[in-house]
Amino acid sequence: LLKQTTIEENKETILGYLVNIDRKGIPQLIEALEKSDYFIAPASTKYHLCVPGGLAQHSLHVLYSCLQKMKFYYGKDESKWPSPRESVLISSLLHDACKIDKYKEGAAKTITDPQVYRLGVEWDKVDQSKLDSADRTRFMQKCLDENEAIRRDIPLEQASALIDWLTKSPLKNPMPPTPTVYHVEDSLPLGHGEASLSWVQNYIRLTNDEKLAIRWHMGPYDLSDEYGKRAYDQAQKVPLVNLLFTSDYDACYLWDCMVEEGEDE
Numbered sequence: 001l002l003k004q005t006t007i008e009e010n011k012e013t014i015l016g017y018l019v020n021i022d023r024k025g026i027p028q029l030i031e032a033l034e035k036s037d038y039f040i041a042p043a044s045t046k047y048h049l050c051v052p053g054g055l056a057q058h059s060l061h062v063l064y065s066c067l068q069k070m071k072f073y074y075g076k077d078e079s080k081w082p083s084p085r086e087s088v089l090i091s092s093l094l095h096d097a098c099k100i101d102k103y104k105e106g107a108a109k110t111i112t113d114p115q116v117y118r119l120g121v122e123w124d125k126v127d128q129s130k131l132d133s134a135d136r137t138r139f140m141q142k143c144l145d146e147n148e149a150i151r152r153d154i155p156l157e158q159a160s161a162l163i164d165w166l167t168k169s170p171l172k173n174p175m176p177p178t179p180t181v182y183h184v185e186d187s188l189p190l191g192h193g194e195a196s197l198s199w200v201q202n203y204i205r206l207t208n209d210e211k212l213a214i215r216w217h218m219g220p221y222d223l224s225d226e227y228g229k230r231a232y233d234q235a236q237k238v239p240l241v242n243l244l245f246t247s248d249y250d251a252c253y254l255w256d257c258m259v260e261e262g263e264d265e
């Protein structure tokens, strides 16, 4: 989990960057972001930063990585950069705008009937007087309804982990974490980069380099057909396309895994 203070700082940082961009529609874009779940949404449902605030944190990681690459390859003099700083800001911070208001809390798959039975049996076997009281309280809050029956909305993966915990030695091991889980509800399934592009262009006009960078930020992982391959080959001639793709990759597999964690639940 990200700390609440980190989530708030990230929001301030991102808004601070955006508010200084001099482009028609930026105030409307900021207003839309503030009304949306952008600052509290996860970055994914089960891969990187699948926690509240993950999307904003990931977007900042992409931005920092992309700015560092710009400096490394093209120098500190920004007039020599192949794309201006504001293009880096817009494309980095909004490359995953497709995820806004799309990840809903709750599991796509919940506990099965045999798991309900098993979890109840294993829970009844535990010597409650010896169980850690914090674990006992958490289990009751997470897993039992008002009649002390096993709840039906426990996410499937969590049910498996809890059964595993109870079956092994719950008196010696702490209860496994039960983080917030998400599922996707996509009301406008345009595709990943395409949906981000569409979202941003509802508010501001993008340069061609920004369009290409956002559309192709998944790089070769988004080649659905031969046409896609040809288009991506062409797009790659724009430095910002490669800079954003590699920054997103770095963020997903390196930076996003290193964030300092806050209190669990």
Ligand SMILES: [Fe+2]
Binding pocket: 095, 096, 192, 217, 218
């Ligand atoms: Fe993405």
Ligand SMILES: [Fe+2]
Binding pocket: 058, 062, 095, 096, 248
């Ligand atoms: Fe991303």
